Amino acid sequence: MTNHDRIELDTSQHCTTRLIAAAQAGDRDALGELLNHYRKYLVFLARTGLHHHLQGKADPSDIAQEVCLAAHGNIADFQGESAEEFAGWLRGILSNLLAMHVRRFLGTQKRDPRLEQNLNVSLASASGFLQSRIAAEITSPSQHFARNEAFLLLAEALESLPEDYRQVIILRHVDGLPFAEVAKSMGRSVDSVEKLWVRGLAKLKTTMGDV
Structure with missing residues (x-):
């Protein structure tokens, strides 16, 4: 890895950390920029969740937008500082929203622990795939995101x-x-x-x- 590559990686890592810290401090523009980085990731995860439970009944992009709106209203609840921690927090919001949509589709407001567990497994599997060996194999250190954020690039590529x-x-x-x-x-x-x-x-x- 060249010095230029290392600088790009360090800059990317610092940028995400800075945006997270600014968002937690109440900077709405920083939160908007941060969520924009994660939008395709959320669309991909929503697509996999809907594939199992609501195929053709909801739009992944609309679900992802709901997650972003919920994140704007609840950013004070997020206590982490890394890209992976932020992704995990968003994934939790997404799981809750998907469960709500499934209950609405089924015509029941009663929570179903098995449904929620299945959704969590589906989302964890999709997220794990994005952060697995394949992500390391098809990314290079010189790309715009740091290695520990390669899952965001992979989600964007998959959606394209x-x-x-x-x-x-x-x-x-x-x-x-x-x-x-x-x-x-x-x-x-x-x-x-x-x-x-x-x-x-x-x-x-x-x-x-x-x-």
Whole structure:
């Protein structure tokens, strides 16, 4: 890693820390900028949660916007200082909102611990995928975000992919399905989803390089 790369990493880490601290101190502009960094991350997580529970019944972008609005009203509750801690806090808000939407869709206001647990598992799996080995493999130290924020870049890249590419990657890596199950879910042959998966990962890596 060159000195220039190290400076970029340090600057990115410092920028996020500074924005978090400013947001906690009541700077609404800083909070807005911070949430903008996390918007695609929230859309991706909302998409995976809706995929399991409300497919076609709600828009991931609308859910992400609700999370941002809730974060604006409750930033005083956040006590962390790192990118990962902030992501975890937003994920908790998202889980609560998704559970509320599912209850509304089912016509009940009664809390369902199993539903909430399933949502938490889905979101944790999606978030874990973003922060897993694949994130390290398709990012380089010279990119604009620090390594510990690579999950934000990966979420943004995934959201920019064609739907079929994104779906096969989610089913294979987030849901952990074998290719036979992926094929069944997508209504394709095993051979076609394997080729789609290879192309999707290649496109993802290229997209990451362009960020």
